[in-house]
Amino acid sequence: MRVARRLILTGNDATAEAMRQIDPDVVTCFPITPQTELMHKFAEHVADGDVKTEFVLVESEHSAMSAAVGAAAAGARAMTATSANGLALMWEIVYIAASYRLPIVMPVVNRALSGPINIHCDHSDTMGCRDTGWIQLYSENAQEVYDNILQAVRIAEHPDVLLPVMVTFDGFILSHTAEILEGLEDAEARNWIGNYEAKYSLLNTDDPVTFGPLDLQDYYFEHKRQEIEGMWHAPTVIREIGRAYGELSGRPYDLFEAYRLEDAELAVVALGSTCGTTKVVVDELRDQGTKAGLLKIRSFRPFPEAEIAEALGNAKAIGVLDRSVSFGAPGGPVHKEIKAALYGTGREIGIVNYIYGLGGRDMSMDNIKTAFAGLEKVAREGTPDDNIRFLGLRGEGGV
Amino acid sequence: MKERGWTEIPIGGIIEDAGNAATYETGSWRTYRPIWDSEACIDCLRCWVACPDSSIELADGKIAGIDYDHCKGCGICSFECPVDPKAIQMKLETDVAKK
Amino acid sequence: MPQLTEIRWHARGGQGAKTASLLVAEAAAMEGKYSQGFPDYGPERMGAPMRGFTRISDKPIRVHCAIYEPGMVVVLDDTLLSAVDVAAGTPADDGLIIVNTVGTAADVRRELKLEGRKIFTIDATGIAIDEIGRPIPNTPMLGALMKVSNLLSLDTVMAQIKKKFSHGFRPEILEGNIRAIQRAYEEVVGE
Numbered sequence: 018m019r020v021a022r023r024l025i026l027t028g029n030d031a032t033a034e035a036m037r038q039i040d041p042d043v044v045t046c047f048p049i050t051p052q053t054e055l056m057h058k059f060a061e062h063v064a065d066g067d068v069k070t071e072f073v074l075v076e077s078e079h080s081a082m083s084a085a086v087g088a089a090a091a092g093a094r095a096m097t098a099t100s101a102n103g104l105a106l107m108w109e110i111v112y113i114a115a116s117y118r119l120p121i122v123m124p125v126v127n128r129a130l131s132g133p134i135n136i137h138c139d140h141s142d143t144m145g146c147r148d149t150g151w152i153q154l155y156s157e158n159a160q161e162v163y164d165n166i167l168q169a170v171r172i173a174e175h176p177d178v179l180l181p182v183m184v185t186f187d188g189f190i191l192s193h194t195a196e197i198l199e200g201l202e203d204a205e206a207r208n209w210i211g212n213y214e215a216k217y218s219l220l221n222t223d224d225p226v227t228f229g230p231l232d233l234q235d236y237y238f239e240h241k242r243q244e245i246e247g248m249w250h251a252p253t254v255i256r257e258i259g260r261a262y263g264e265l266s267g268r269p270y271d272l273f274e275a276y277r278l279e280d281a282e283l284a285v286v287a288l289g290s291t292c293g294t295t296k297v298v299v300d301e302l303r304d305q306g307t308k309a310g311l312l313k314i315r316s317f318r319p320f321p322e323a324e325i326a327e328a329l330g331n332a333k334a335i336g337v338l339d340r341s342v343s344f345g346a347p348g349g350p351v352h353k354e355i356k357a358a359l360y361g362t363g364r365e366i367g368i369v370n371y372i373y374g375l376g377g378r379d380m381s382m383d384n385i386k387t388a389f390a391g392l393e394k395v396a397r398e399g400t401p402d403d404n405i406r407f408l409g410l411r412g413e414g415g416v
Numbered sequence: 417m418k419e420r421g422w423t424e425i426p427i428g429g430i431i432e433d434a435g436n437a438a439t440y441e442t443g444s445w446r447t448y449r450p451i452w453d454s455e456a457c458i459d460c461l462r463c464w465v466a467c468p469d470s471s472i473e474l475a476d477g478k479i480a481g482i483d484y485d486h487c488k489g490c491g492i493c494s495f496e497c498p499v500d501p502k503a504i505q506m507k508l509e510t511d512v513a514k515k
Numbered sequence: 516m517p518q519l520t521e522i523r524w525h526a527r528g529g530q531g532a533k534t535a536s537l538l539v540a541e542a543a544a545m546e547g548k549y550s551q552g553f554p555d556y557g558p559e560r561m562g563a564p565m566r567g568f569t570r571i572s573d574k575p576i577r578v579h580c581a582i583y584e585p586g587m588v589v590v591l592d593d594t595l596l597s598a599v600d601v602a603a604g605t606p607a608d609d610g611l612i613i614v615n616t617v618g619t620a621a622d623v624r625r626e627l628k629l630e631g632r633k634i635f636t637i638d639a640t641g642i643a644i645d646e647i648g649r650p651i652p653n654t655p656m657l658g659a660l661m662k663v664s665n666l667l668s669l670d671t672v673m674a675q676i677k678k679k680f681s682h683g684f685r686p687e688i689l690e691g692n693i694r695a696i697q698r699a700y701e702e703v704v705g706e
Contacts, residue, residue: 025544118428137556158579179427190579194553195537197544197575217430227431239422240429247427293577379581 021199028191031159031198032098032124032184033058035166038206040068041122042093045084047075049103050136051188052126056098078103082110082121089119090228092218094170096121100188101128101142108146114181115150116244117228120173120213121181123151124166127289127340128188129376137377138188140289140341144350150244152178152251153318155288156186160198164268165315167201167209171258174213177250187290189377201266209265251319272321274313275328277303281310283392284332286325286355288314291338291373291380298385309389314351322358329359334367334396336388338408340374348405367395371416373408384409387416438486442469446489448506452482456503463493463504518574520666521582524567525601526591528560531653534679535589536567538657542667542675543571551576564599571666587611589660591639591652593618596626607631613659613703615639615652620705635663635705642698647691654692658699669700 026034032055036044044063046056063072071088075081081097088095099107104125114121125143129135143153154169156162162184169182186192201209217226232240252272263269274292277299278284285295292313302309312328314320329335339349346353352370359366371388374380388408395401407415426432457479464472464479471487473480482493494504522539526532533554540552548571555566568582584604593616595601602612610632614623620634637659639652647654654676661669673693680689 023544025541025550116428117430158577187579189553189556193556194551194579195540196551197549217432225434227434228428230429230431232429235419236425236429239420239425240427242422243425243427246422290579293579297578381580381583382578383583 022202024198024200025195026159026163026198027054027193027195028156028159028162028186029055029126029193030058030195031163032166032186033062034200035163035206036096037062037067038201038203039094039096039167039170039210040207041070041096043071043073043085043088043095045073045075045081045088045095045097047078047081047097047099047103049078049100049128051128051192052098052100052103052124055124055126055192078107079110082107082114085121085123086110086114086117086119087219089114089121089215090117090217091220092215094174094213095119096123098124098126100126101130101136104142104146105130111146111149111151113229116240118179118244118247119181120170120179122166122169122173123181123183124162125183125185126188126192127185135376136188138190138290138340139375139377140185140339141375143183143185144341144343146183147318147350150180150248151318152180152182152248152255152316154182154184154255154315155317156184156191156315157290157292157313158198159191159194159196160268161315162186162191163198163200164262164266164270167206168255168258168262168270170210170213172251172255175250175254175258176216178247178254180244180247180251185289190290199266199268205265209262248319252316252321255316255319270315272316272319273325273328274311274315276311276313278310278312278328278332280308280331282308282331282333282396283336283389284310284312284329284334285336285338285385285388285392286312286314286329286351287338288317288351289340291340291385294380294382295338295385298382298389301382302386302389307389317351317354320354320358322354325355326358326362329355329366330362330364332366334369334392336392336395337368337370338388339370339372342372342375352405365399367392367399367401369395369401369404369406371406371408372410378409380409391416441485442488443485446484446487446509448489448491449484449509449512450482450487450489450491450493450504451507451512452479453503453505454479456499456501458499458503460498462496462498466492466496468492519570519572519576520587521585522569522571522587522589522660523582523585524569524589524591525595525599526565526567526653527595528563528565529651530591531651532565532567532589532591535591535653535657536569538672538675538679539569539660539667540571541679542672543569545671545675546667548572549574549576555581564595585610587660587664587666588613589656590614591656593623596623602627602629602632605632609633611635611664613637613656613663613705615656617641624706633663633705635659635703637699637703639695639699642695642702646695646698647688655695655699658696659703662700662703663705669696672696
């Protein structure tokens, strides 16, 4: 049996540890709370000579992503990291990274977008760029942050995919919480990551190519269709790599995790750190005789709709937890995907949306119990009129 | 030219044959043709610097002629020419063709 | 020890509660336990009331929320007793509250209007000034906590302190902290 390398690290330090082992060719850096300590730690690895990375300090996130795009187009394995307003500032180039098919890996430490200004966790930043062409993997705890980053490099660089990957984790709740995880040995990690040979490199003067030409009515549509194809291949690749990683580490990964879901009548769908808290609540409710379960989404992009619809098949009521808002839309982004996934399956399942935790509002076990309690009536009576609910909100409409 | 389908082209908008603009002739786009007078030319190379289509041809560091396969007739070369009268004169293609 | 121990730290920004909450978690990890340590960042200002949290368990910890019903509370600043409900959620029978104060456990009990619980006091600020030369009470509070909680061995905490202070600190600082922890371990009293 393999002996685990037991670590106690914050989510940020676990990310820096994974990045140390990846030893990317280029890391571009601009600090923003709560990502800052991640880059502090990685900068220490650079300064200590633990990595051979070209560490590029830039003057904004727009430049951080631009420099990562340039490095990746040159054939480098490139990474950067950000949060919230930083992600918003790099927005333009986030799309460009995906459309140029550059396998950049970017940890995003989830933080509420301003305003009013807030530094704490919600998912408004990454949910806002769910349609940029990036793969998005959400993480429940520091272990998953570390594991997801090591897998993200292989997923992004897979020739059938060639899309950038965001590994997201909850600001402060995971980024600043020290907890136990298992790390791979350096040799194992290096072997897992392997070498990256970019198909195209701007630095290859023997066989020069052009990146980023004007692409108008004649070919832009075709290039977008190719990008969609890469995303369509991603579920298979994410699963294959998740399985292989399981063989290596003992921790297999899939597109989502079904926790006590098979015979669950009341199902909660969530992503991020809330899933761990929800599992504890599910166990408590099960002990009391309630058939509760959790569907934890790991891969939000690509969104495995058929498999999720299948996994939720036995539920009588579904509560979808959203840690962000889609203003003017019928519910939060996760809620809409779940409803869309169930459309046409012929099953009438009551669904309610619980918006929670905006701006870092704590998601307590009591909050989650409230959500499950609300589902009992939904199971009996179907989707109610008040199907968008605000969990932990003070005042009218809050539950 | 037949436009290709999405499975037939490189991904990401990449052009594998860098500089393939050379194979795309734009000379027919011209209304005015630059006529270069080698006698008047002082080889200052301003036209060569300014030409947006790399259509000023050089030999041994001196102007050798104009690439009419790619020159679109924009006239920047003539505008920049410091000689008086100019060593590059723009003439209507229809007039040149008549002669 | 119960399966899951939860500790809540109350302090003001700059008193080292974040470091303390993580340090106890790290020391628990050294003993092979599962643990979590995290702060509850507020406005990130020196002197503002803030909280830290530590969980220790024999099993993996899945929960990721604040601690509402702590078995143990450590108060690094007695001016918080009147400003924050430090005893909130503590079990009346065996809840443990340790306060950095020159007063007695009876004084704290009066101030909090609290019955039950076990209350302990220690002049951690005085010890910190004597031994470290700065009024940062977090490390002596660790000594007091280890004495009254039987949570972890004092040696483990000392080892973790040595590890943590081995980079970027002068040896006198480490030695001062070690003395402060030892003194608080011996001097903490309560009822």
